[in-house]
Amino acid sequence: MSRLVNKHIIVAVSGGIAAYKSAELVRLLKAAGAQVEVVMTHGASEFITPLTLQALSGNAVHQLLLNAKAEAGMGHIQLARWADAVLIAPASANVIAKLAQGLADDLLTTLCLATQAPILLAPAMNQAMWSNAATQCNKKQLQQRGYTVLGPANGAQACGDIGPGRMIEPTQLLEYLTQQFTGHALQGRKVVITAGPTREAIDSVRYISNHSSGKMGYALATAAYESGAKVVLISGPTSLLAPPDVHRVMVENTNQMLTASQQACVDADLFIASAAVADYRPVHVSLQKIKKSATASRLVLELEENPDILATIASQFSHLTCIGFAAETEHVIPNAQAKLACKQVAMMIANDVSDNDIGFNSDYNRVSLVTKTGVEHLETQPKRLLARLLIDRLAQL
């Protein structure tokens, strides 16, 4: 399965002859399973109609920055946050110059300043424009800032010149983009990740659970896979789709999650406990639905403690690097530090789930990395991006 499945890709098209190739690029991206939003400069729409790119991407094309209607929909900041990658193809000499200067006078350039996603650009222009010292200097600056410059290719140009300046072919761009989601930090490693909530049955129809969506754990599974790892995702009940090429084991309750984790960890290198497990379960599970009593206005449930999955795995598998999540509503850091010490793990990732903007169901998270040597606070960011950052950090462990 393509690594681009469900990836959020912005194809940004600027004003050059090669804009016609962006139609094929969008088509290939869609065929590879990516979600595509197209941004066009005013210049681009002189070369290819937005209607073509709208039809191919399945989404209205974004063209305007200073427009109330556009901002009320998916505005520039939303687009910037949505993106897993921005591919500017073709990138005109003008766009390259504006980006090098940090200008933000249209949607494309503003979006590039606002996004945390990687930006790739495929320059396309007349060979003399490309070789011009100004363009070369701008390109260099962008590369130094982390932009990836793809091409241009050498050859015959639309203007009749021969030389460097042709946009590289859409099939090749697709390959480069795919590589963007193909890391090696965990190459050859096996990673086991728990995600989502667990459910503890009260009777045949009711259960105790929590609001965990599983989004963080699923994002970690994707990021670990993209870093080259073999990934087993042990998931409690959630409506999320299994990430491509990740082996998912669905479980219901905490004991089942522990058993599945023990089985998967035998030959694993890294265990990440991101599931929000039920700490207690009912002592007695009624096989029939508990009926409302005609006489008693109270029902008392007796609960017993569930096993601590993270602590158990850490104590049973000494070869494993174990990482836990500490979802707290108060005293977040001290509580995470206490868990770090008593569970004997390499790192606790602490977050404040009382904050609705970053809590259980949100697409965003803000965490602190708690280790024996200190605490590092990370910025609020989309769980997808945070997952990649965390996997890179954990790979260093």
Ligand SMILES: Cc1cc2nc3c(=O)[nH]c(=O)nc-3n(C[C@H](O)[C@H](O)[C@H](O)COP(=O)(O)O)c2cc1C
């Ligand atoms: C027929 C024609 C073809 C052009 N082709 C290119 C091109 O391939 N690459 C480029 O950088 N500029 C090209 N330009 C110039 C750009 O369209 C111009 O610099 C424009 O301001 C770019 O706007 P944008 O970068 O906002 O899209 C071309 C202009 C014309 C009239």
